[in-house]
Each structure stands twice: as structure tokens, then as C-alpha cells.
Amino acid sequence: MSEEVRGSISLTIDGVAVTVPQGSTVLQAAERVGVVVPHYCYHPGIPTRPAQCRMCLVEIEGQPKLQPSCVFPAQDGMVVQTDSHEASLARRSVIEFLLLNHPLDCPICDAAGQCMLQDYAFETGQLKSRYAEAKVVLGRDRIAEDILYFGDRCILCTRCVRFMEDVAGDNTLIVAQRGHTAYIDTFPGRDLESEFRGNIVDVCPVGALVHEDFVFKARAWDMDNTPSVCPGCSTGCNIDINVTENQIVRVKPRYNPEVNAYWMCDHGRKHLVMANRGLRTEAPLIRRNGDLEAVGWSEALAWTAERLRAENGGSAVTSAGEACESLFYLRKLLSALSVGSGTFRVTTGEQATLSGFPRLKLRSQRAANVAGAELFGFEEAAELPPGEPGKLLVVMGDRLTEVPEGYGARASFFLYIGSHLSTATGNATAVLPVTTFAEMDGTFVNHEGRLQRFHQALQPPGVARPAWMVIGRILSRLGAADEASDVQSAFDAMASETQPMEGLSWAGLGLKGATLSEAGTPVLAVD
């Protein structure tokens, strides 16, 4: 293991010796040896630690009382029992207290299955309540335009209040009243409007805060969870996509200290849930006898490749939300057809910064892979290329909204590689249906040059395939490159030919990504 650090302290947790850096708490020291001290109010991403839930009380030799391990500093020679008779009794008692006025509505609670109160209640095994009194009933409230507050489930850990104040820098959320009638509310006359408010739902250890668009929608155990990267802006927050019945029902931030820590913005959440809506391309379409006609992949690819052979020069546009692998293969295709640089357009919006973790911003460039598009030689442009009459026009990913009527109609060949249909796609010579980022594996490069993997969360509609796969197959028919049959080989082909990615592999990239360096050696993230 690591060598003795200067200023480190050694102590014993449940009989196991551990060495931690000076300034660590007992709870952190316990974590080092794999002992999770149950806790509610403590959250590693929220700086204030009120030690008020009293769940993490542990027995420390020489201390007259049980001590809250979340704030108690680890000291040299300390002997800690996290599970002593007295500590267990105290914890059991906290659970009993928390359940006194709790409605026990797990069967309809969205947190059921992912609830720290439920987990610890089962662990302590108190199946019968000694409480013979009437419960305090607080009911349900809308705490923000899109977030519901179930007061009766709330255990008043105040994580939400402290996230807003300490991390989001917004003191709208408060504890109202006091004692056993206290509840969470917004300050009178103010609304919770922060762009980061959705995180209060994530930090809630129980089912007290729920997004309204998720409420009663899915059970925790019915959802599939896929690690991914948010496509909402160029920050590239690491996320988990929760899917049920092939629908994205919820998105949660996934911890990455280098990018987004424990958080993400609300724009990202909403953007994602909407990501797959719209009129989708489901089958390859080729123009025969003036009309677009649905055909199988083999026919579509052969037909398209055959006609592309005749092309020389033209214009191209991509979306800045396409995977690096797709951009790589598109670049190869454009080179084979002697098409110049190619452009992309980016939607912009107002920037918002998470003041307690300023690295996380909702950035004004609302696309996930602007840096990737630039890496593969595409240039940002305000407008779509008009397309030279009688020349090739290739469009990948851009949804062709707000384009002039008849866009692309005068091209010698208008190749549309995209996931959504629009009026303009009706002018295409061939429409090749591809997946959205949620339906495929791939990588994005964020605003600071971090290459990050995302994974397939949904089944694509019809016969849509990832763009890198589709273009690879055209290239192999043109004899210009080998096709890639899976994302690993697509990535490896890309990395071997793209200097800043040299030496990287799909597996080696892991779930936390690597920073591309101009000098040539990428820096892999450390967990």
C-alpha cells in the first residue's frame, strides 16, 4: 500500500488498524477499512456537517459519550467501535424515532428500494412500532415548479437546504417551524429557481423530494441503470441513465471529481428525458423513381456506395453531439470523396455556474462534443452550408430544423445520416437511420479535452445503427477502410490514427475518462 504520509495518524476501527491523513474524520477513517457508518445528514459533497441526524454515533475509547463520527476528528491511537452494543442501540433508537411519524408508504414511494431509511429500518429489524399515538401529518407540497416535497417522509437531515446554500449558493430553501412539526420549505415570497435545484432530489436519502415528472413512474428495482455522459452542454457531466420499458425516466449525476463531482444541472436532466422524442428514422430510405423508398441495410449501403463512387467534392455538416467514433469515420468518408473540412452548428444558451463547485457549469455551448468535432477537423459555423448545386451534400446528425425550403434538393447526392426526420430530409437522396447517443456506445470530448465513454441505455427504433458503424460499412464498400463491428474496434481504429488519443484503449478509458493532451500522451483519470 501507499507509504506512510507525513502528518498521518493511525487508529483502530472495529479492531482493524488504519492509517489516515491528518484532518480525517472517524467516519472517513472507517470508510478506508470498508466500514460504512450509517448516516443521513452527512454528505461528502456538502461542506457543512451539522452532525444532527445522530445516526453515525460511535463508541470511542476514553470518550464519556457516543460521538458523531462524521465530525469527530480521527486521532492517533484512537480505538473506535462502530458497532458496539451502545452504538447499535443508539442507531436502532434513531430509526425507531424516525419511523414514529413516518407514513410507512413504501409501497407507493418512489424511493423504495433506494431508501436509506428503509435499508436501515430493515437492518435493525423493528417490525412492530411501540408508538400508540396519532402521527403528525404534514402532507405533500410543491417545493419547486418541478419538485414535490412529501413532508411526512422527510427525516429533516437538511441535506437539501445545505446543498442549496453551501453548494448552489442559493438560500431559498429553509427549515420552517421547529421540533417535531418542522418541515422543509422555501423562504416566504421566494421560489426555488436555481438551475441546479434538481440535485436536492438526489441528495435526499429518503423519498421526501421527488421530481414531478418521475413521481409514481417506475420502481427502483424495475429500472436499468446505464453509466453515460450528459449531452446537454460541453461540460460532459457523468450521469446514470435510468430506463424502464425502453424509456428514459430519470437521469442522475454519477460521481466524477474531475468533472461534475456529485452534481448536474437541470437543463441536462430535462434535455435527456426529451432526447429520444420526435419523429425517428427507422429504416434506410433511398430515392428511386423520384420517391424515397424503404429498403434493407444491404441494399441501401450497396446502392449508396455505388452512387458515391461517382462523387468528387462537395460540402458536409455534422452535429456537435455525435460520438467521436462517428466523426472519425465521417472524416474518412469525406476524405475519400474529396470533400473539404465540413462544419457544425451549436445551439447556445445562458451559462450557469454551480458556485460551490465552479468547475461544473451549464456551459453556453449546448452540445456534448464540440471539442471532438473540432478535433476531427470540423469548423463551427453559424449557418448550414447551402450546398453547391450538382455537388455532394453530406449531413450527419444535424436535425435540419430552421432550414430553407428545398434544402439539399439541388445536390447531386444528398446523403442524410441521422436519427430524426424533418421536412428537409424529404429532399435527401438517401436517409440512413442512426442511433442517438442514448442508443449506442461511444465517446465525447468535453470542453477541457476530457475523452469520456458513454454507453447504450436504450434499444434503437427499427433498424437504426450507430453512425460509425453505418459509415464504416460504406467505407469498406468503397474499399477505403475496414468496417468496425463493435465500439471497441471503432475506438481502437480512431485512437491509432488520432494523435492526441495515442495509446488509449476503450477498456483503459474506464468510466472516468482521460484528458487528451496536445503533447501526445493522454492522462488517464484516477479513481
Added chain:
Amino acid sequence: MGYPHSHPLEVNTLLSRHFGEEDARTLEGWLARDGYEALRKALELDPDAITGAVKDSGLRGRGGAGFPTGLKWSFMPNEPDGLHYLCCNADESEPGAFKDREILRWVPHLLIEGCLIAARAIRAEHAYIYVRGEFFPFSRILADAVVEAYEAGYVGEDILGSGWSCDITVHIGAGAYIAGEETGLMSSLMGGRAEPRVKPPFPAQSGIFGRPTTVNNVETLAAIPMILSNGADWYRQWGTEKSPGTKLWCCSGHLTRPGNYELPLGVPLKEIIYDVCGGPRDGKAVKAVIPGGSSTPLLTANELDCPTTYEGMLEAGSALGTASPIVMDEDTNIVRAMRRIAQFYAHESCGQCVQCREGTSWAAKILHRIEVGEGSPSDIDTLYHLCEQLTGRTICPLADSVVFPLRSSLDKFGGEYEALIGNGA
């Protein structure tokens, strides 16, 4: 004298000497009573000498915990690298206690003088007096006195030409018992909720606005001027080695002469109840006494021979607390009294710690059920369990405060509980 009662034992009224004298509230009246002489003396002493004198006097904090005042002052940094604060705790909220109120009401300049001397000792140049919200008329009296003292140069810039400056701000609370706990008080003073926080850091390390702060009770600070004027030995002629001086007693409940009495520490509790206060009304017998304000263990009629010192009351199984005996005569329903006390603490719990938030109200509900004859035998066990889990588990001692009287009532008057439960069954 207009003041309600006095008693022959009160031969040496020090704090309460001028209670009842309305003109003592004015600066003129106060100066006529040798007011601000101790301040003049303090201005010539260096801070450590003042702290030394208070240490020697053995004065202990009158807010309930009895921590030695001089020692508390000595925790403040000697070399200030910025502002220090003194905070006078005038949030007197303990049921049964009404001593600080009387000091604010009758001798506000005594408190101001005490604050100034203490501020000088701890190298503070700003003193806050946090007055309980419900004390509205008395905070007005205090505020008027502060204004007068400012105008005459006793407070503010360059006090009495000494070159030393000290401001005093009277801050009125919004009415929360827990604002009497020092960290809760500081949070409230800074505009937050009156919520206690984990110590360390202690106020002397990080208090008001993150600066070193000392929080002292009104009665403690009011004792400072006379200690400085007359010396530690003079002060020690009353009381005992460990509990020197005099103390204001707030006697309430079923007494013939309830009221506020200043007595040397160490007088047997029985004497205070029977001789000073005339015992229970109508010749009734005492059933129980909660000697130190509602948060102390109750004593039965047979346990009243104890000397009223910090150590003597501990030995008797209770605590001196705020020296506020609540006397209950033979007709008292102990369960009802405990229910009322538990309701008070449930109402005043700030709600941070789970045990206190849920446990105090649970205890109050169980006690209510027993009181109205709907108790069940298992309730006694549950109450004992609550006592165990509310002790020493929380950030501040509010939860412990309900346990002290409750557990002692279960121990000493278990029969009353059983009788009521029996009736209900």
C-alpha cells in the same frame, strides 16, 4: 420597599440590594449608589488582572452549568488578531427562573457595568446583550439605560477618557428557549435559526461572526462589579469553597411567599422552602421540589436537607441549575406536572437531532395518555427507554433536560404512574 418579599436571611443583598428602587434604573440614581466605580477601577487594570480577580473569587456561571467564570475568560486568546466579542445571555427561558429578568428590570446599569468590565477582561470591544423576546418591557428599560450610558461616556468611544472603547448592543430574541444555549444564541444573534451546533469549535475559538466570543449569564456579569470593587476574599465570605458568593433564588410553585430572594450559597434547601418562603400554602405538605429549574431531577420532601451549593445539590441527586425551585404540594399530580414539562421541551426542541425532535414529543404524548387514564403498563418501560436514548445522544442538552425530571419522577413516584395506568385499564 416595593419589592414583593424580603426575608431576615437576606442580610447581605448584593445583587438585589436596589431591587424595587425605581430611580436605580437611571444613570443619576445609579451613580448615587456608587455606580460605575468598579468600571473606573477596571479601566486602570490590565485585562489579566481582572480575570485573575474573578478567578480568585471562585465565581461560577449562573446560567445553570456553574462553569468557573474566570477560567472561561482565560480561554480567550491573549493576543487578539482581530475582534473579540462578549455576549451576555439574557435569554432567561428556563421554566421556574426569573432572576435575570429582575436584574434587567431594576439594575440595568449594574449589568452594563459588568458587561464592560468583562469585555475589558476578554479584550472585547463589543458586547451583545441577547434579551429574551418575551422580556419586552425589560429590554426597553435596559435599552434606555444603555442609551443613557452612551450619552454620559460610560459606553462607546474612549470610555471615561481611558482610551479604551467598547460598544454595547441590545439584541432582542424572537422567543425560543433554545436561544439560551450559547451556540444557539450565537446563531440567532447572527440572523440564523436558534440551533445549537457541535462543539468544538468552542465560542472562545469561533463564536459570533467566527470570532473569539465569551458568553456569560446576566447574573454572572452582574456579580463582576462588586467582586472587582471589594476583592475576591470579600466575595468568598459567603458560600463555600467550591460555591462562593450569593445567588438569586427564584422560588415558585405552591409556596406561601414565592418570589426572588438573594441568599448566600449553601443555605439548606429546606430552609429556603420553609423559612424563607413560608412552606406550602394552607399548611399542606411538600410532595416534590424541582430545585434548579424544570430541567433538574426532582427531590422528594425527605431529600430537602441538602446544602444549596453546586456540589451539595449534585450529591443530593439533583442540580443547582438556575436555583429556581418549583415546589409541588401534596395535591400535585406528578404525571400531569411531568406531562406539562415534557410538552414544554417538545415545543422548544429546535428539531435538529432526531432523538430530541421525536423523543420529547413522544414522551409528552405518552404522559398525556397516562394522565387521562389511557396508559398501558408497557408505557413505563417505554418512558425509561426514552430516558436512556435521550441522554447524552444529542448536540445540546435540551433532550437531557426532559430526562432529568422525568426519570426521577419515574423512580420516586412510580406508584402514581401505576395508579393512573391501573385506573385506565
